[in-house]
Amino acid sequence: MKNFFEPRSVAVIGASNNEHKDGYKILKNIVDCEFKGDIYPVNKSADEIIGLKAYPKIQDVPGDVDLAVIIIPAKFCAGAVEDCAEKGVKAIIIEAMGFNEVGAGGTELQNQIVKVAKEHNIRVMGPNCTGIVSRDMITTFFPIKDVKPNGNVTMIGQSGLLAAGMASDIIKNDTLKINKICSIGNKCDINENDLLNYFKDDDQTDVVSMYLESIAEGKELVKVGKEITAKKPVILLYGGRTEAGAAASKSHTGSIASNSRIVDAAIRQAKFIKAEDFAELKDYAKLMSTMPVPKGNKVAVVTAAGSVGVVVSDLCEESGLKLPKFGPQTVEALKDVFPEFMPPANPIDLWFSIEKYGLAKTLEVTMSAPLNDPDIDAVILILAGFDYTLEVIEKKVVQGIAAKHNKPIIVCMLVGYNEIKNMILEGLGKDIPVFTSLAGGVKALSKYCDYGMKVHKGK
Amino acid sequence: MKNFFEPRSVAVIGASNNEHKDGYKILKNIVDCEFKGDIYPVNKSADEIIGLKAYPKIQDVPGDVDLAVIIIPAKFCAGAVEDCAEKGVKAIIIEAMGFNEVGAGGTELQNQIVKVAKEHNIRVMGPNCTGIVSRDMITTFFPIKDVKPNGNVTMIGQSGLLAAGMASDIIKNDTLKINKICSIGNKCDINENDLLNYFKDDDQTDVVSMYLESIAEGKELVKVGKEITAKKPVILLYGGRTEAGAAASKSHTGSIASNSRIVDAAIRQAKFIKAEDFAELKDYAKLMSTMPVPKGNKVAVVTAAGSVGVVVSDLCEESGLKLPKFGPQTVEALKDVFPEFMPPANPIDLWFSIEKYGLAKTLEVTMSAPLNDPDIDAVILILAGFDYTLEVIEKKVVQGIAAKHNKPIIVCMLVGYNEIKNMILEGLGKDIPVFTSLAGGVKALSKYCDYGMKVHKGK
Numbered sequence: 001m002k003n004f005f006e007p008r009s010v011a012v013i014g015a016s017n018n019e020h021k022d023g024y025k026i027l028k029n030i031v032d033c034e035f036k037g038d039i040y041p042v043n044k045s046a047d048e049i050i051g052l053k054a055y056p057k058i059q060d061v062p063g064d065v066d067l068a069v070i071i072i073p074a075k076f077c078a079g080a081v082e083d084c085a086e087k088g089v090k091a092i093i094i095e096a097m098g099f100n101e102v103g104a105g106g107t108e109l110q111n112q113i114v115k116v117a118k119e120h121n122i123r124v125m126g127p128n129c130t131g132i133v134s135r136d137m138i139t140t141f142f143p144i145k146d147v148k149p150n151g152n153v154t155m156i157g158q159s160g161l162l163a164a165g166m167a168s169d170i171i172k173n174d175t176l177k178i179n180k181i182c183s184i185g186n187k188c189d190i191n192e193n194d195l196l197n198y199f200k201d202d203d204q205t206d207v208v209s210m211y212l213e214s215i216a217e218g219k220e221l222v223k224v225g226k227e228i229t230a231k232k233p234v235i236l237l238y239g240g241r242t243e244a245g246a247a248a249s250k251s252h253t254g255s256i257a258s259n260s261r262i263v264d265a266a267i268r269q270a271k272f273i274k275a276e277d278f279a280e281l282k283d284y285a286k287l288m289s290t291m292p293v294p295k296g297n298k299v300a301v302v303t304a305a306g307s308v309g310v311v312v313s314d315l316c317e318e319s320g321l322k323l324p325k326f327g328p329q330t331v332e333a334l335k336d337v338f339p340e341f342m343p344p345a346n347p348i349d350l351w352f353s354i355e356k357y358g359l360a361k362t363l364e365v366t367m368s369a370p371l372n373d374p375d376i377d378a379v380i381l382i383l384a385g386f387d388y389t390l391e392v393i394e395k396k397v398v399q400g401i402a403a404k405h406n407k408p409i410i411v412c413m414l415v416g417y418n419e420i421k422n423m424i425l426e427g428l429g430k431d432i433p434v435f436t437s438l439a440g441g442v443k444a445l446s447k448y449c450d451y452g453m454k455v456h457k458g459k
Numbered sequence: 460m461k462n463f464f465e466p467r468s469v470a471v472i473g474a475s476n477n478e479h480k481d482g483y484k485i486l487k488n489i490v491d492c493e494f495k496g497d498i499y500p501v502n503k504s505a506d507e508i509i510g511l512k513a514y515p516k517i518q519d520v521p522g523d524v525d526l527a528v529i530i531i532p533a534k535f536c537a538g539a540v541e542d543c544a545e546k547g548v549k550a551i552i553i554e555a556m557g558f559n560e561v562g563a564g565g566t567e568l569q570n571q572i573v574k575v576a577k578e579h580n581i582r583v584m585g586p587n588c589t590g591i592v593s594r595d596m597i598t599t600f601f602p603i604k605d606v607k608p609n610g611n612v613t614m615i616g617q618s619g620l621l622a623a624g625m626a627s628d629i630i631k632n633d634t635l636k637i638n639k640i641c642s643i644g645n646k647c648d649i650n651e652n653d654l655l656n657y658f659k660d661d662d663q664t665d666v667v668s669m670y671l672e673s674i675a676e677g678k679e680l681v682k683v684g685k686e687i688t689a690k691k692p693v694i695l696l697y698g699g700r701t702e703a704g705a706a707a708s709k710s711h712t713g714s715i716a717s718n719s720r721i722v723d724a725a726i727r728q729a730k731f732i733k734a735e736d737f738a739e740l741k742d743y744a745k746l747m748s749t750m751p752v753p754k755g756n757k758v759a760v761v762t763a764a765g766s767v768g769v770v771v772s773d774l775c776e777e778s779g780l781k782l783p784k785f786g787p788q789t790v791e792a793l794k795d796v797f798p799e800f801m802p803p804a805n806p807i808d809l810w811f812s813i814e815k816y817g818l819a820k821t822l823e824v825t826m827s828a829p830l831n832d833p834d835i836d837a838v839i840l841i842l843a844g845f846d847y848t849l850e851v852i853e854k855k856v857v858q859g860i861a862a863k864h865n866k867p868i869i870v871c872m873l874v875g876y877n878e879i880k881n882m883i884l885e886g887l888g889k890d891i892p893v894f895t896s897l898a899g900g901v902k903a904l905s906k907y908c909d910y911g912m913k914v915h916k917g918k
Contacts, residue, residue: 242772317702
């Protein structure tokens with residue numbers, strides 16, 4: 001697998017000088033990502049592509065080739081894999097389409113590839129995939145601009161989307177800190193189990209977000225899944241869980257959807273965190289890649305608006321989170337910033353304190369109290385986009401408080417989120433995940449608490 | 460009720476020259492919103508406030524007063540209502556706090572107000588509310604900047620939040636086109652039934668979004684609710700539907716939460732649309748205020764990414780929407796932009812067509828076909844934030860297509876939404892609602908279809 005993620009040299013079979021062709025776009029991305037190793041364009045008729053010497057066949061390349069990317073018509077792919085075998089290449093990404101996903105003829109072509117690869121002990125990612133986006137290597141044909149993965153979230157997708165627009169978008173908007181993205185397409189050889197197994201021991205990866213439309217080997221998934229989730233959270237969005245979704249999936253990646261009950265059982269046994277939408281796949285990873293694993297499901301809510309406290313309380317209870325009454329020590333610690341006629345309670349209402357002491361001091365007191373309380377596992381802070389909120393955000397007040405404690409904190413920015421472009425508040429050694437809806441934040445936290453309790457129970 | 464929404468003159472009892480006091484902020488908002496009628500600050504000791512002549516008592520005001528806003532300590536409020544009675548005022552908004560929501564002493568003060576008001580046939584909004592934000596009148600004490608309501612959505616909130624930060628935010632970010640916002644607080648007299656009854660016949664209001672923490676009179680709500688939902692959709696977020704939420708609600712508006720089963724029964728009978736979060740309250744209104752009522756629940760999905768089509772299909776089926784197979788006419792109309800090896804299906808995959816014909820022509824064909832299909836009730840379009848998408852958005856292509864058809868269209872902008880600030884795409888006589896998650900868009904549409912089918916059935 002190292003040949004895929006840390007190749008010392010890469011060849012692009014089907015590289016092209018035509019800017020509209022994927023063979024050009026892939027090579028351009030590899031060049032632009034400042035890949036440190038050797039790059040070899042392979043093209044029958046060109047001498048030079050994007051300033052690099054091109055070779056008619058991969059066998060003509062002078063040096064060793066760790067990784068080959070193939071982007072030529074489907075019917076020529078098996079031949080290209082043979083060429084790679086002759087050259088001694090051990091890792092291939094096939095991005096060409098027209099295989100399993102288009103029916104019987106395509107399946108035949110895909111089987112040929114598998115046969116050749118097996119014979120020569122070559123690992124194949126794809127076909128019908130967009131490959132890898134990582135710190136050192138970008139093999140997708142989607143235009144990826146200004147993207148430099150440097151985070152701790154790794155995504156696996158049976159879809160080009162993750163490795164394409166979404167990657168570019170996430171990184172540009174800073175909504176998630178990506179480490180690697182792998183698009184595995186039709187999974188003719190390398191599948192989610194191989195990757196989970198690899199990322200389990202990958203120190204750069206703290207969280208895995210995964211989109212699948214089929215399960216390669218259920219038992220193996222549960223086995224590998226248990227191993228990796230004991231070390232780090234794995235979030236799974238399974239597409240094709242309904243009849244309508246399964247039908248759409250058939251024409252997308254040629255997947256015969258697995259029975260949704262079997263998928264759900266695998267998710268439960270492997271302790272995966274189940275997402276139902278791409279937004280959740282991102283939101284959950286945002287929380288889990290920035291905050292420590294909660295030890296339980298008892299939360300304190302801190303809010304300046306009473307009605308928001310009410311609705312968050314509803315959402316917490318509906319998603320299995322508990323809002324305990326505070327013990328005497330926490331009540332005592334809060335009393336300072338509460339008016340006499342209003343005893344401190346959970347949710348903690350900031351309104352009067354903000355008017356009297358300002359938001360910064362109010363947060364110091366009202367967040368520290370529950371964070372110091374052994375009976376509280378996490379804090380939900382709801383902020384509004386008023387001018388004084390922006391001031392506190394600029395001064396990194398919340399980050400400072402978070403840095404002193406080892407419990408998860410989430411911020412729901414109910415109002416004014418267009419002004420907070422970074423969906424992760426950075427700084428002071430601790431980044432804070434921001435959610436734009438109460439329901440989104442509460443759901444993410446409840447999933448994390450659930451995972452945390454399962455993991456702690458397992459220990 | 461007209462005195463509240465179209466007053467010819469307004470007095471602020473408790474107006475102040477101190478910029479930190481609510482009595483200043485309310486008066487400032489009224490002045491800044493360019494209220495066309497007379498404004499009378501009432502203050503025992505000031506001669507002038509914000510350039511307006513002030514009066515020691517409301518009885519000293521020379522002209523008639525249609526509406527009085529009271530913002531003085533709770534214990535003096537009943538006296539101020541007596542003064543209003545003497546002056547002949549028929550509509551009062553009490554924004555002061557310290558009533559039902561603080562316990563027994565407050566309840567006593569609130570009862571005094573009710574008694575005086577009843578004796579003199581005065582209608583009272585509040586106490587513990589932030590009043591009205593409308594085209595002609597802004598009575599809230601929250602700083603409202605650059606806000607000029609001119610849309611068709613009216614919000615009713617048992618909470619200051621709606622009339623405060625959220626209003627300001629929605630209007631600034633253009634996520635929703637507001638007509639009026641009413642914060643009704645403790646509802647000592649005017650309640651949701653009065654307002655629904657008024658907005659039922661208000662031509663400026665096409666959709667009502669409502670946040671409640673208690674139900675004043677259940678039977679009346681069902682009666683008024685049925686009448687208004689026969690004419691326009693009403694969305695209800697009920698806070699306090701769980702034990703935790705009900706406890707939080709008690710200290711917020713002093714509400715004893717109604718049993719959630721009774722609330723759910725009322726929602727069903729009145730054909731309200733149930734929201735579970737503030738985000739849904741806004742999202743649903745965004746859809747329902749821009750798009751015609753769907754006649755059924757059969758949708759077509761149009762997407763450039765296969766995996767998104769799969770997940771949307773799952774979400775549709777899970778939320779009760781149907782994705783029918785297209786009939787021969789629609790398939791024929793789509794064939795032009797599909798490659799031979801890929802028969803047109805629902806979801807409609809745009810990928811190949813975009814590469815060949817560009818996005819604008821692709822959308823013309825792929826959206827018109829299902830919109831012309833009598834077996835399709837609505838279209839979900841998923842766009843990504845690539846450069847070519849932005850170009851199509853600037854050219855208002857989707858709006859142009861929408862303007863030719865009388866079926867709802869929603870756009871889910873899965874990627875790149877930070878670049879699309881206006882969450883409603885404007886223009887060409889039809890605005891298009893944009894959602895930032897698949898689940899959010901699908902849920903809103905499913906709620907609207909559900910409403911549409913109930914309304915059509917009722918006719």
